Amino acid sequence: MNRTKTYQRKKIVLFCLITTVILTALTGRAWYLMVDQSEYYIEQADQLHQRERFIKGARGNIYDANGTLIAGNRTVCTISVIHNQITDEEAVIRILSEELEMDEAEVREKVEKYSSREIIKTNVDKEVGDKIRLYQMDGVKVDEDYKRYYPYGSLASKVLGFTGSDNQGIIGLEVKYEEYLKGTDGMILTLTDARGVEIDQAAEERIEPVAGSDLHISMDVNMQQYAEQAAYKVMEEKGANSVSVIIMNPQNGEIYAMVNVPEFDLNDPFTLLEEPEEEISAEERQNLLNQMWRNGCINDTYEPGSTFKIITMTAGLETGAVSVSDNFYCPGYIIVGDRRIRCHKTAGHGAETFVQGVMNSCNPVFIETGLRLGVDRTYEYFSKLGLMNKTGIDLPGEAGTIMHKKENVGEVELATVSFGQSFQITPLRLITTVSSIINGGTRIIPHLGVSIHSPDGQQVTTLEYETEEGIIQEETSRQVREILEQVVSAGTGQRAYLPGYRVGGKTATSEKLPRRNGKYISSFLGFAPADDPQVVALITIDEPEGIYYGGTVAAPVVSSIFENILPYLGVEPSYTEEELAAYQIGAAQVPDFMGMTAQEAKEALKDTEFQVRYLGEEGVVTDQFPLAGESIQKTGTVILYLSEPSD
16 A cells, blocks of 8 residues: 555656656747747748848949940839739739730749749830839739940940849959949838738838949040941951950050950840851850950960060160160071071061161061070060069959960070060050050059949049059160151051151061961051150951951051041141141042052053152052042152061
Protein backbone atom coordinates (compact mmCIF):
# COMPACT_ATOMS: atom_id res chain seq x y z
CA MET A 1 0.00 0.00 0.00
CA ASN A 2 2.75 2.40 0.94
CA ARG A 3 4.59 1.38 -2.19
CA THR A 4 1.54 2.30 -4.32
CA LYS A 5 1.18 5.73 -2.65
CA THR A 6 4.86 6.42 -3.18
CA TYR A 7 4.55 5.56 -6.83
CA GLN A 8 1.52 7.85 -7.25
CA ARG A 9 3.33 10.73 -5.54
CA LYS A 10 6.26 10.27 -7.93
CA LYS A 11 3.90 10.38 -10.92
CA ILE A 12 2.33 13.57 -9.62
CA VAL A 13 5.74 15.16 -9.05
CA LEU A 14 6.92 14.08 -12.52
CA PHE A 15 3.71 15.42 -14.08
CA CYS A 16 4.12 18.73 -12.29
CA LEU A 17 7.76 18.88 -13.34
CA ILE A 18 6.93 18.19 -16.97
CA THR A 19 4.07 20.67 -16.86
CA THR A 20 6.34 23.25 -15.34
CA VAL A 21 8.99 22.66 -18.00
CA ILE A 22 6.38 22.90 -20.77
CA LEU A 23 4.83 26.04 -19.30
CA THR A 24 8.26 27.56 -18.85
CA ALA A 25 9.15 26.73 -22.45
CA LEU A 26 5.85 28.13 -23.72
CA THR A 27 6.31 31.24 -21.63
CA GLY A 28 9.85 31.64 -22.93
CA ARG A 29 8.69 31.10 -26.48
CA ALA A 30 5.87 33.58 -26.01
CA TRP A 31 8.32 36.08 -24.55
CA TYR A 32 10.67 35.47 -27.49
CA LEU A 33 7.88 35.93 -30.03
CA MET A 34 6.11 38.81 -28.32
CA VAL A 35 9.13 40.76 -27.10
CA ASP A 36 12.37 39.71 -28.74
CA GLN A 37 10.84 39.16 -32.19
CA SER A 38 8.08 41.74 -31.96
CA GLU A 39 9.62 44.06 -34.52
CA TYR A 40 10.05 41.20 -36.99
CA TYR A 41 6.42 40.08 -36.75
CA ILE A 42 5.14 43.64 -36.85
CA GLU A 43 7.12 44.03 -40.09
CA GLN A 44 5.69 40.75 -41.42
CA ALA A 45 2.18 41.89 -40.56
CA ASP A 46 2.78 45.18 -42.28
CA GLN A 47 4.08 43.40 -45.35
CA LEU A 48 0.98 41.21 -45.39
CA HIS A 49 -1.14 44.33 -45.56
CA GLN A 50 1.09 46.45 -47.76
CA ARG A 51 1.86 46.47 -51.48
CA GLU A 52 5.02 48.24 -52.63
CA ARG A 53 5.75 49.48 -56.14
CA PHE A 54 9.13 50.97 -56.97
CA ILE A 55 9.46 54.24 -58.90
CA LYS A 56 12.73 54.63 -60.81
CA GLY A 57 14.73 57.75 -60.21
CA ALA A 58 15.51 59.69 -63.39
CA ARG A 59 19.01 59.11 -64.71
CA GLY A 60 21.24 62.17 -64.96
CA ASN A 61 21.57 63.85 -68.35
CA ILE A 62 24.76 64.12 -70.40
CA TYR A 63 25.57 67.45 -72.06
CA ASP A 64 28.24 68.37 -74.61
CA ALA A 65 30.72 71.25 -74.35
CA ASN A 66 28.05 73.75 -75.49
CA GLY A 67 25.37 72.51 -73.10
CA THR A 68 23.59 70.51 -75.80
CA LEU A 69 21.67 67.50 -74.47
CA ILE A 70 23.14 64.29 -75.92
CA ALA A 71 21.72 61.73 -73.47
CA GLY A 72 18.45 62.23 -71.62
CA ASN A 73 15.28 60.45 -70.53
CA ARG A 74 11.85 59.79 -71.96
CA THR A 75 8.87 59.11 -69.71
CA VAL A 76 7.57 55.58 -70.20
CA CYS A 77 5.25 53.34 -68.18
CA THR A 78 5.41 49.97 -66.45
CA ILE A 79 2.16 48.02 -66.64
CA SER A 80 1.55 45.46 -63.86
CA VAL A 81 -1.30 43.54 -62.27
CA ILE A 82 -2.15 42.39 -58.73
CA HIS A 83 -4.12 39.17 -59.07
CA ASN A 84 -6.18 39.42 -55.87
CA GLN A 85 -7.42 42.88 -56.81
CA ILE A 86 -8.70 41.99 -60.30
CA THR A 87 -12.49 41.95 -60.50
CA ASP A 88 -12.93 41.31 -64.26
CA GLU A 89 -10.14 39.00 -65.35
CA GLU A 90 -11.31 38.51 -68.96
CA ALA A 91 -11.65 42.26 -69.57
CA VAL A 92 -8.14 42.87 -68.20
CA ILE A 93 -6.66 40.16 -70.46
CA ARG A 94 -8.48 41.44 -73.53
CA ILE A 95 -7.71 45.14 -73.04
CA LEU A 96 -4.05 44.69 -72.10
CA SER A 97 -3.33 42.34 -74.99
CA GLU A 98 -4.91 44.83 -77.42
CA GLU A 99 -3.36 48.02 -76.08
CA LEU A 100 0.10 46.51 -75.48
CA GLU A 101 0.02 44.53 -78.74
CA MET A 102 0.91 41.35 -76.89
CA ASP A 103 -0.13 37.76 -77.42
CA GLU A 104 -3.30 37.06 -75.44
CA ALA A 105 -1.94 33.76 -74.10
CA GLU A 106 1.13 35.52 -72.70
CA VAL A 107 -1.01 38.17 -70.98
CA ARG A 108 -3.39 35.54 -69.60
CA GLU A 109 -0.53 33.58 -68.06
CA LYS A 110 0.67 36.66 -66.20
CA VAL A 111 -2.80 37.89 -65.17
CA GLU A 112 -3.82 34.48 -63.77
CA LYS A 113 -0.58 34.05 -61.83
CA TYR A 114 -0.99 34.26 -58.05
CA SER A 115 1.70 36.76 -57.05
CA SER A 116 1.93 39.98 -55.08
CA ARG A 117 2.61 41.88 -58.33
CA GLU A 118 3.18 40.66 -61.85
CA ILE A 119 4.78 42.96 -64.44
CA ILE A 120 3.05 42.71 -67.82
CA LYS A 121 5.30 45.05 -69.82
CA THR A 122 7.95 47.72 -69.23
CA ASN A 123 9.05 50.72 -71.32
CA VAL A 124 5.53 51.31 -72.60
CA ASP A 125 5.01 54.64 -74.39
CA LYS A 126 3.41 57.16 -72.07
CA GLU A 127 0.50 57.68 -74.46
CA VAL A 128 -0.35 53.97 -74.24
CA GLY A 129 0.06 53.97 -70.47
CA ASP A 130 -2.27 56.95 -70.11
CA LYS A 131 -4.86 55.21 -72.30
CA ILE A 132 -4.75 52.05 -70.14
CA ARG A 133 -5.10 54.16 -67.00
CA LEU A 134 -8.34 55.65 -68.35
CA TYR A 135 -9.97 52.17 -68.32
CA GLN A 136 -9.76 52.26 -64.49
CA MET A 137 -9.48 48.47 -64.25
CA ASP A 138 -9.22 47.02 -60.76
CA GLY A 139 -5.88 45.34 -60.12
CA VAL A 140 -4.10 47.05 -63.05
CA LYS A 141 -1.29 49.42 -62.13
CA VAL A 142 0.28 52.00 -64.47
CA ASP A 143 3.48 53.44 -63.03
CA GLU A 144 5.52 56.10 -64.77
CA ASP A 145 9.14 55.21 -65.41
CA TYR A 146 12.14 56.47 -67.39
CA LYS A 147 13.86 55.15 -70.48
CA ARG A 148 17.20 56.46 -71.73
CA TYR A 149 16.91 58.50 -74.90
CA TYR A 150 19.64 59.74 -77.22
CA PRO A 151 18.49 62.69 -79.37
CA TYR A 152 21.30 62.26 -81.91
CA GLY A 153 20.78 58.53 -82.48
CA SER A 154 24.12 56.99 -83.43
CA LEU A 155 26.30 60.03 -82.72
CA ALA A 156 29.39 58.99 -80.72
CA SER A 157 27.64 55.72 -79.89
CA LYS A 158 30.77 53.88 -78.77
CA VAL A 159 31.80 56.77 -76.55
CA LEU A 160 28.49 57.67 -74.91
CA GLY A 161 27.39 54.07 -74.43
CA PHE A 162 23.87 53.05 -73.45
CA THR A 163 21.84 51.57 -70.60
CA GLY A 164 20.08 48.26 -70.11
CA SER A 165 16.50 47.52 -69.13
CA ASP A 166 17.39 48.29 -65.50
CA ASN A 167 18.56 51.76 -66.59
CA GLN A 168 22.16 51.02 -65.60
CA GLY A 169 25.08 51.86 -67.88
CA ILE A 170 26.50 49.06 -70.03
CA ILE A 171 29.35 50.60 -72.03
CA GLY A 172 31.05 53.97 -72.54
CA LEU A 173 30.52 57.05 -70.41
CA GLU A 174 27.20 55.63 -69.22
CA VAL A 175 28.98 52.92 -67.24
CA LYS A 176 32.11 54.94 -66.36
CA TYR A 177 30.06 57.65 -64.63
CA GLU A 178 27.35 55.32 -63.29
CA GLU A 179 27.84 56.45 -59.69
CA TYR A 180 26.96 60.03 -60.65
CA LEU A 181 24.32 59.40 -63.30
CA LYS A 182 22.15 56.80 -61.58
CA GLY A 183 19.19 58.03 -59.62
CA THR A 184 17.72 56.67 -56.37
CA ASP A 185 14.46 54.75 -56.71
CA GLY A 186 11.33 55.80 -54.87
CA MET A 187 8.41 53.68 -53.66
CA ILE A 188 4.62 53.67 -53.39
CA LEU A 189 3.12 51.76 -50.42
CA THR A 190 -0.61 50.90 -50.37
CA LEU A 191 -2.63 49.19 -47.59
CA THR A 192 -4.53 45.96 -48.33
CA ASP A 193 -6.72 43.55 -46.39
CA ALA A 194 -5.76 39.93 -45.67
CA ARG A 195 -6.88 38.93 -49.18
CA GLY A 196 -4.51 41.49 -50.79
CA VAL A 197 -7.35 43.84 -51.85
CA GLU A 198 -6.58 47.54 -51.49
CA ILE A 199 -8.46 49.22 -48.68
CA ASP A 200 -10.67 52.04 -49.95
CA GLN A 201 -9.73 55.51 -48.83
CA ALA A 202 -6.50 54.27 -47.22
CA ALA A 203 -3.79 56.83 -47.83
CA GLU A 204 -0.83 55.84 -49.96
CA GLU A 205 2.65 56.31 -48.54
CA ARG A 206 4.97 57.65 -51.20
CA ILE A 207 8.77 57.88 -51.05
CA GLU A 208 9.84 60.20 -53.85
CA PRO A 209 12.66 59.12 -56.19
CA VAL A 210 15.83 61.22 -56.47
CA ALA A 211 17.20 62.07 -59.91
CA GLY A 212 20.84 61.37 -60.76
CA SER A 213 23.45 64.06 -61.37
CA ASP A 214 24.18 65.50 -64.82
CA LEU A 215 27.49 64.97 -66.61
CA HIS A 216 29.04 67.72 -68.76
CA ILE A 217 31.71 66.56 -71.21
CA SER A 218 34.28 68.12 -73.54
CA MET A 219 32.88 66.52 -76.69
CA ASP A 220 31.44 69.06 -79.10
CA VAL A 221 28.42 67.84 -81.07
CA ASN A 222 29.30 70.03 -84.05
CA MET A 223 32.87 68.73 -84.31
CA GLN A 224 31.73 65.17 -83.67
CA GLN A 225 29.13 65.41 -86.45
CA TYR A 226 31.57 66.81 -88.96
CA ALA A 227 34.25 64.25 -88.09
CA GLU A 228 31.71 61.43 -88.46
CA GLN A 229 30.59 62.75 -91.85
CA ALA A 230 34.20 62.92 -93.04
CA ALA A 231 34.87 59.40 -91.74
CA TYR A 232 31.78 57.91 -93.41
CA LYS A 233 32.68 59.66 -96.66
CA VAL A 234 36.18 58.23 -96.88
CA MET A 235 34.98 54.80 -95.69
CA GLU A 236 32.45 54.67 -98.52
CA GLU A 237 34.82 56.06 -101.14
CA LYS A 238 37.62 53.67 -100.23
CA GLY A 239 35.52 50.64 -99.32
CA ALA A 240 37.22 50.50 -95.91
CA ASN A 241 36.15 48.21 -93.06
CA SER A 242 36.10 51.02 -90.53
CA VAL A 243 37.45 54.50 -89.84
CA SER A 244 38.38 56.07 -86.52
CA VAL A 245 39.04 59.73 -85.77
CA ILE A 246 40.19 61.37 -82.54
CA ILE A 247 40.21 65.15 -82.18
CA MET A 248 41.55 66.62 -78.96
CA ASN A 249 43.12 69.63 -77.32
CA PRO A 250 46.84 68.79 -76.98
CA GLN A 251 47.26 71.38 -74.23
CA ASN A 252 44.90 69.84 -71.66
CA GLY A 253 43.70 66.49 -73.04
CA GLU A 254 40.07 67.44 -73.60
CA ILE A 255 38.58 65.27 -76.33
CA TYR A 256 36.44 67.20 -78.81
CA ALA A 257 35.43 64.22 -80.95
CA MET A 258 35.97 60.47 -81.01
CA VAL A 259 34.63 58.65 -84.05
CA ASN A 260 34.37 54.93 -84.72
CA VAL A 261 32.41 54.35 -87.91
CA PRO A 262 30.26 52.49 -88.52
CA GLU A 263 28.44 53.68 -85.41
CA PHE A 264 25.25 52.01 -84.09
CA ASP A 265 21.87 53.38 -82.99
CA LEU A 266 21.98 54.13 -79.27
CA ASN A 267 18.19 53.98 -79.11
CA ASP A 268 18.27 50.45 -80.52
CA PRO A 269 21.65 49.06 -79.39
CA PHE A 270 20.73 45.38 -79.52
CA THR A 271 20.02 45.35 -83.26
CA LEU A 272 23.04 44.39 -85.37
CA LEU A 273 24.09 46.75 -88.15
CA GLU A 274 24.02 43.78 -90.52
CA GLU A 275 21.90 40.75 -89.75
CA PRO A 276 23.59 37.40 -90.55
CA GLU A 277 22.14 35.57 -93.54
CA GLU A 278 21.97 32.34 -91.55
CA GLU A 279 20.45 31.72 -88.13
CA ILE A 280 22.99 32.09 -85.32
CA SER A 281 23.07 31.11 -81.65
CA ALA A 282 22.48 33.54 -78.80
CA GLU A 283 26.18 33.35 -77.94
CA GLU A 284 27.21 34.14 -81.51
CA ARG A 285 24.81 37.08 -81.60
CA GLN A 286 26.21 38.44 -78.35
CA ASN A 287 29.74 38.19 -79.74
CA LEU A 288 28.66 40.19 -82.80
CA LEU A 289 27.03 42.80 -80.56
CA ASN A 290 30.19 43.06 -78.45
CA GLN A 291 32.20 43.63 -81.61
CA MET A 292 29.73 46.27 -82.82
CA TRP A 293 30.00 48.09 -79.49
CA ARG A 294 33.84 48.14 -79.42
CA ASN A 295 35.51 51.54 -79.33
CA GLY A 296 38.45 50.95 -81.67
CA CYS A 297 40.15 54.17 -80.59
CA ILE A 298 40.84 52.73 -77.13
CA ASN A 299 39.96 49.02 -77.19
CA ASP A 300 41.99 47.94 -80.22
CA THR A 301 45.71 48.07 -80.94
CA TYR A 302 47.48 48.30 -84.29
CA GLU A 303 50.94 48.77 -85.78
CA PRO A 304 51.18 52.58 -86.10
CA GLY A 305 53.79 52.64 -88.85
CA SER A 306 55.38 55.98 -89.72
CA THR A 307 53.30 58.16 -87.38
CA PHE A 308 55.39 56.54 -84.63
CA LYS A 309 58.50 58.11 -86.17
CA ILE A 310 57.50 61.25 -84.26
CA ILE A 311 58.48 59.44 -81.05
CA THR A 312 61.78 58.17 -82.47
CA MET A 313 62.59 61.67 -83.74
CA THR A 314 61.78 63.21 -80.36
CA ALA A 315 64.01 60.80 -78.44
CA GLY A 316 66.82 61.29 -80.97
CA LEU A 317 66.71 65.09 -80.78
CA GLU A 318 66.23 65.17 -77.00
CA THR A 319 69.25 62.97 -76.30
CA GLY A 320 71.45 64.44 -79.02
CA ALA A 321 71.63 61.14 -80.86
CA VAL A 322 70.76 63.16 -83.98
CA SER A 323 70.57 66.83 -84.91
CA VAL A 324 68.58 68.62 -87.57
CA SER A 325 71.70 69.07 -89.69
CA ASP A 326 72.93 65.45 -89.61
CA ASN A 327 73.46 63.90 -93.03
CA PHE A 328 72.28 60.46 -94.15
CA TYR A 329 72.27 58.43 -97.33
CA CYS A 330 69.39 56.20 -98.41
CA PRO A 331 70.04 53.67 -101.22
CA GLY A 332 66.51 52.29 -100.76
CA TYR A 333 67.38 49.88 -97.96
CA ILE A 334 69.55 49.37 -94.90
CA ILE A 335 71.27 46.24 -93.61
CA VAL A 336 70.70 45.49 -89.92
CA GLY A 337 72.24 42.30 -88.64
CA ASP A 338 71.15 39.62 -91.07
CA ARG A 339 68.17 41.60 -92.29
CA ARG A 340 67.79 43.84 -95.32
CA ILE A 341 65.11 46.38 -94.43
CA ARG A 342 63.81 48.42 -97.34
CA CYS A 343 62.65 51.99 -97.57
CA HIS A 344 59.18 52.67 -98.97
CA LYS A 345 60.96 54.31 -101.91
CA THR A 346 62.84 51.33 -103.29
CA ALA A 347 65.00 53.52 -105.54
CA GLY A 348 66.20 55.33 -102.43
CA HIS A 349 66.20 58.98 -101.42
CA GLY A 350 69.94 59.40 -101.85
CA ALA A 351 71.75 62.00 -99.75
CA GLU A 352 69.50 63.81 -97.29
CA THR A 353 69.63 65.68 -94.00
CA PHE A 354 67.74 64.45 -90.96
CA VAL A 355 64.95 66.97 -91.63
CA GLN A 356 64.69 65.81 -95.23
CA GLY A 357 64.60 62.23 -93.99
CA VAL A 358 61.59 63.07 -91.84
CA MET A 359 59.91 64.91 -94.72
CA ASN A 360 60.51 61.86 -96.94
CA SER A 361 59.50 59.44 -94.15
CA CYS A 362 62.70 57.57 -94.92
CA ASN A 363 62.95 54.29 -93.01
CA PRO A 364 66.78 54.05 -93.08
CA VAL A 365 67.08 57.47 -91.43
CA PHE A 366 64.84 56.42 -88.54
CA ILE A 367 66.50 53.02 -88.23
CA GLU A 368 69.87 54.74 -87.94
CA THR A 369 68.40 57.10 -85.33
CA GLY A 370 67.07 54.15 -83.33
CA LEU A 371 70.41 52.35 -83.48
CA ARG A 372 72.22 55.47 -82.31
CA LEU A 373 69.82 55.72 -79.37
CA GLY A 374 70.31 52.10 -78.39
CA VAL A 375 67.91 49.89 -76.47
CA ASP A 376 68.37 51.47 -73.04
CA ARG A 377 67.78 55.07 -74.10
CA THR A 378 64.96 54.07 -76.43
CA TYR A 379 63.06 52.32 -73.65
CA GLU A 380 63.90 55.12 -71.22
CA TYR A 381 62.09 57.58 -73.49
CA PHE A 382 59.25 55.17 -74.18
CA SER A 383 58.70 55.22 -70.42
CA LYS A 384 59.12 59.01 -70.07
CA LEU A 385 56.63 59.57 -72.86
CA GLY A 386 54.11 57.21 -71.26
CA LEU A 387 54.06 54.66 -74.08
CA MET A 388 54.33 51.67 -71.77
CA ASN A 389 51.28 52.69 -69.72
CA LYS A 390 47.61 53.23 -70.46
CA THR A 391 46.53 56.84 -70.85
CA GLY A 392 43.99 56.72 -68.02
CA ILE A 393 41.11 58.00 -70.15
CA ASP A 394 37.70 58.08 -68.46
CA LEU A 395 36.30 55.30 -70.64
CA PRO A 396 36.23 51.57 -69.81
CA GLY A 397 38.24 48.87 -71.56
CA GLU A 398 41.38 50.76 -72.57
CA ALA A 399 44.00 48.41 -74.03
CA GLY A 400 47.69 48.67 -73.25
CA THR A 401 50.69 48.86 -75.57
CA ILE A 402 52.01 45.51 -76.80
CA MET A 403 55.77 45.99 -76.91
CA HIS A 404 58.86 43.76 -76.92
CA LYS A 405 60.33 43.09 -73.51
CA LYS A 406 63.47 45.14 -73.21
CA GLU A 407 65.66 42.09 -72.58
CA ASN A 408 64.43 40.51 -75.83
CA VAL A 409 65.27 43.50 -78.05
CA GLY A 410 68.20 43.11 -80.44
CA GLU A 411 69.31 45.28 -83.36
CA VAL A 412 66.62 44.02 -85.70
CA GLU A 413 63.81 44.54 -83.17
CA LEU A 414 65.14 48.00 -82.34
CA ALA A 415 65.31 48.85 -86.04
CA THR A 416 61.70 47.82 -86.75
CA VAL A 417 60.35 49.54 -83.65
CA SER A 418 62.09 52.79 -84.67
CA PHE A 419 59.85 53.16 -87.75
CA GLY A 420 56.64 51.85 -86.14
CA GLN A 421 56.63 48.11 -86.84
CA SER A 422 56.64 44.88 -84.79
CA PHE A 423 54.59 46.23 -81.86
CA GLN A 424 51.06 47.49 -81.32
CA ILE A 425 49.51 50.55 -79.72
CA THR A 426 46.06 52.14 -79.46
CA PRO A 427 45.26 55.25 -81.52
CA LEU A 428 44.52 57.07 -78.26
CA ARG A 429 47.92 56.21 -76.75
CA LEU A 430 49.66 57.49 -79.88
CA ILE A 431 47.82 60.81 -80.12
CA THR A 432 48.19 61.40 -76.38
CA THR A 433 51.95 60.85 -76.50
CA VAL A 434 52.32 63.14 -79.51
CA SER A 435 50.21 65.78 -77.73
CA SER A 436 52.67 65.76 -74.84
CA ILE A 437 55.51 66.22 -77.35
CA ILE A 438 54.04 69.13 -79.29
CA ASN A 439 52.57 71.02 -76.31
CA GLY A 440 56.00 71.85 -74.90
CA GLY A 441 56.59 68.66 -72.94
CA THR A 442 53.65 68.35 -70.53
CA ARG A 443 52.17 64.90 -69.97
CA ILE A 444 48.38 65.02 -70.12
CA ILE A 445 45.52 62.61 -69.49
CA PRO A 446 42.94 62.47 -72.30
CA HIS A 447 39.42 62.83 -70.99
CA LEU A 448 35.80 63.62 -71.76
CA GLY A 449 34.34 64.33 -68.34
CA VAL A 450 34.51 67.99 -67.33
CA SER A 451 32.06 68.55 -64.48
CA ILE A 452 29.16 67.11 -62.49
CA HIS A 453 25.98 69.15 -61.96
CA SER A 454 22.96 68.66 -59.72
CA PRO A 455 19.57 68.08 -61.40
CA ASP A 456 18.75 71.78 -60.93
CA GLY A 457 21.84 72.77 -62.93
CA GLN A 458 24.22 73.72 -60.13
CA GLN A 459 27.83 72.60 -60.62
CA VAL A 460 28.87 70.39 -57.71
CA THR A 461 32.13 68.81 -58.90
CA THR A 462 34.88 69.82 -61.30
CA LEU A 463 36.65 66.75 -62.63
CA GLU A 464 40.41 67.15 -62.44
CA TYR A 465 43.23 65.33 -64.22
CA GLU A 466 46.90 65.21 -63.33
CA THR A 467 49.60 66.69 -65.56
CA GLU A 468 53.39 66.43 -65.47
CA GLU A 469 55.58 69.12 -66.94
CA GLY A 470 59.06 68.79 -68.38
CA ILE A 471 59.01 65.27 -69.82
CA ILE A 472 60.96 66.75 -72.75
CA GLN A 473 62.59 70.14 -73.26
CA GLU A 474 60.59 72.96 -74.82
CA GLU A 475 63.33 73.36 -77.44
CA THR A 476 62.89 69.75 -78.53
CA SER A 477 59.14 70.31 -78.75
CA ARG A 478 59.69 73.37 -80.94
CA GLN A 479 62.07 71.47 -83.25
CA VAL A 480 59.61 68.61 -83.65
CA ARG A 481 56.76 70.99 -84.49
CA GLU A 482 58.84 72.83 -87.09
CA ILE A 483 59.99 69.62 -88.76
CA LEU A 484 56.45 68.21 -88.87
CA GLU A 485 55.22 71.47 -90.38
CA GLN A 486 57.71 70.94 -93.21
CA VAL A 487 56.34 67.40 -93.67
CA VAL A 488 53.01 69.02 -94.56
CA SER A 489 54.33 71.97 -96.52
CA ALA A 490 56.79 70.03 -98.70
CA GLY A 491 56.93 66.37 -97.61
CA THR A 492 54.75 63.26 -97.62
CA GLY A 493 51.93 65.09 -95.82
CA GLN A 494 51.36 67.78 -98.46
CA ARG A 495 47.75 66.77 -98.97
CA ALA A 496 47.06 67.99 -95.46
CA TYR A 497 48.18 71.47 -96.52
CA LEU A 498 45.57 74.09 -95.69
CA PRO A 499 45.94 77.65 -97.05
CA GLY A 500 46.00 80.23 -94.28
CA TYR A 501 46.97 77.78 -91.55
CA ARG A 502 50.23 76.34 -90.30
CA VAL A 503 49.62 72.59 -90.14
CA GLY A 504 52.08 69.99 -88.92
CA GLY A 505 51.71 66.25 -89.20
CA LYS A 506 52.93 62.81 -90.14
CA THR A 507 51.60 60.19 -92.54
CA ALA A 508 51.64 56.41 -92.15
CA THR A 509 50.82 53.31 -94.16
CA SER A 510 51.14 50.22 -91.97
CA GLU A 511 50.87 46.72 -93.37
CA LYS A 512 48.54 44.45 -91.44
CA LEU A 513 49.60 41.01 -90.28
CA PRO A 514 50.29 38.58 -91.81
CA ARG A 515 52.74 40.50 -94.00
CA ARG A 516 52.25 40.76 -97.75
CA ASN A 517 48.54 40.04 -97.54
CA GLY A 518 47.74 43.27 -99.36
CA LYS A 519 45.88 44.77 -96.39
CA TYR A 520 46.87 48.11 -94.88
CA ILE A 521 45.91 50.73 -92.33
CA SER A 522 46.28 54.27 -93.67
CA SER A 523 46.65 57.04 -91.11
CA PHE A 524 47.58 60.65 -90.58
CA LEU A 525 48.28 62.58 -87.40
CA GLY A 526 48.05 66.34 -87.76
CA PHE A 527 47.94 69.43 -85.55
CA ALA A 528 47.43 73.18 -85.92
CA PRO A 529 48.57 75.88 -85.62
CA ALA A 530 52.05 74.38 -85.84
CA ASP A 531 53.65 77.09 -83.68
CA ASP A 532 51.03 76.85 -80.90
CA PRO A 533 48.90 73.70 -81.32
CA GLN A 534 45.27 74.11 -80.26
CA VAL A 535 43.96 70.95 -81.87
CA VAL A 536 45.42 67.58 -82.83
CA ALA A 537 43.71 64.88 -84.87
CA LEU A 538 44.45 61.27 -85.76
CA ILE A 539 42.60 59.31 -88.43
CA THR A 540 43.05 55.59 -89.09
CA ILE A 541 41.44 53.91 -92.11
CA ASP A 542 41.25 50.12 -91.97
CA GLU A 543 41.88 48.34 -95.28
CA PRO A 544 41.14 51.03 -97.87
CA GLU A 545 40.77 49.65 -101.37
CA GLY A 546 42.81 50.88 -104.31
CA ILE A 547 45.34 53.56 -103.40
CA TYR A 548 46.01 53.06 -99.71
CA TYR A 549 48.89 55.42 -98.85
CA GLY A 550 48.34 57.52 -95.76
CA GLY A 551 49.57 60.66 -97.50
CA THR A 552 47.03 60.15 -100.29
CA VAL A 553 44.03 58.76 -98.43
CA ALA A 554 44.18 59.91 -94.79
CA ALA A 555 45.89 63.32 -94.90
CA PRO A 556 43.17 65.06 -97.00
CA VAL A 557 40.50 63.98 -94.50
CA VAL A 558 42.28 65.68 -91.61
CA SER A 559 42.79 68.74 -93.82
CA SER A 560 39.04 68.92 -94.51
CA ILE A 561 38.28 68.52 -90.81
CA PHE A 562 40.70 71.30 -89.88
CA GLU A 563 39.25 73.54 -92.58
CA ASN A 564 35.93 73.38 -90.74
CA ILE A 565 36.89 73.23 -87.09
CA LEU A 566 39.78 75.70 -86.91
CA PRO A 567 37.54 78.75 -87.65
CA TYR A 568 34.94 77.19 -85.33
CA LEU A 569 37.56 77.12 -82.55
CA GLY A 570 38.37 80.77 -83.23
CA VAL A 571 41.67 80.12 -85.00
CA GLU A 572 41.68 82.71 -87.77
CA PRO A 573 43.54 82.07 -91.06
CA SER A 574 46.61 84.13 -91.88
CA TYR A 575 47.45 84.01 -95.58
CA THR A 576 50.88 84.62 -97.03
CA GLU A 577 51.13 86.84 -100.11
CA GLU A 578 51.72 83.73 -102.20
CA GLU A 579 48.57 82.08 -100.82
CA LEU A 580 46.50 85.20 -101.41
CA ALA A 581 47.67 85.26 -105.02
CA ALA A 582 47.08 81.57 -105.48
CA TYR A 583 43.73 81.02 -103.79
CA GLN A 584 41.83 84.31 -103.91
CA ILE A 585 38.48 83.89 -105.60
CA GLY A 586 38.33 85.38 -109.08
CA ALA A 587 36.79 84.83 -112.50
CA ALA A 588 38.68 81.85 -113.97
CA GLN A 589 37.22 78.36 -113.67
CA VAL A 590 39.60 75.50 -112.79
CA PRO A 591 39.50 72.54 -115.21
CA ASP A 592 39.19 68.93 -114.08
CA PHE A 593 42.58 67.18 -114.15
CA MET A 594 41.58 64.01 -112.28
CA GLY A 595 43.13 60.88 -113.79
CA MET A 596 45.59 62.78 -116.01
CA THR A 597 49.32 62.22 -115.94
CA ALA A 598 51.60 65.17 -115.18
CA GLN A 599 52.36 65.57 -118.91
CA GLU A 600 48.67 65.49 -119.86
CA ALA A 601 47.85 68.08 -117.20
CA LYS A 602 50.72 70.29 -118.40
CA GLU A 603 49.36 70.09 -121.95
CA ALA A 604 45.87 71.03 -120.79
CA LEU A 605 47.21 74.03 -118.89
CA LYS A 606 49.41 75.46 -121.64
CA ASP A 607 46.72 77.82 -122.97
CA THR A 608 45.82 79.16 -119.50
CA GLU A 609 47.52 81.59 -117.17
CA PHE A 610 47.34 79.20 -114.23
CA GLN A 611 50.52 78.23 -112.45
CA VAL A 612 50.79 74.50 -111.68
CA ARG A 613 52.43 72.81 -108.76
CA TYR A 614 52.84 69.05 -108.77
CA LEU A 615 52.94 67.16 -105.49
CA GLY A 616 54.38 63.73 -106.18
CA GLU A 617 56.84 62.53 -108.78
CA GLU A 618 54.89 59.98 -110.77
CA GLY A 619 51.47 58.47 -111.46
CA VAL A 620 48.19 60.18 -112.24
CA VAL A 621 46.35 63.09 -110.64
CA THR A 622 44.35 61.72 -107.71
CA ASP A 623 43.27 65.06 -106.25
CA GLN A 624 43.56 68.76 -106.93
CA PHE A 625 43.21 72.12 -105.24
CA PRO A 626 41.16 74.12 -105.93
CA LEU A 627 38.57 71.58 -107.08
CA ALA A 628 37.41 71.40 -110.66
CA GLY A 629 34.88 74.13 -111.41
CA GLU A 630 35.97 76.45 -108.63
CA SER A 631 36.97 80.01 -109.48
CA ILE A 632 40.38 81.51 -108.75
CA GLN A 633 42.45 84.35 -110.17
CA LYS A 634 43.90 83.69 -113.61
CA THR A 635 47.35 84.04 -112.12
CA GLY A 636 46.52 81.58 -109.33
CA THR A 637 48.24 78.27 -108.69
CA VAL A 638 46.62 74.88 -109.20
CA ILE A 639 48.02 72.09 -107.02
CA LEU A 640 47.84 68.61 -108.56
CA TYR A 641 48.46 65.56 -106.39
CA LEU A 642 50.11 62.60 -108.12
CA SER A 643 49.77 59.08 -106.74
CA GLU A 644 53.38 58.61 -105.74
CA PRO A 645 53.74 55.53 -103.52
CA SER A 646 54.55 56.89 -100.08
CA ASP A 647 53.27 56.71 -96.55
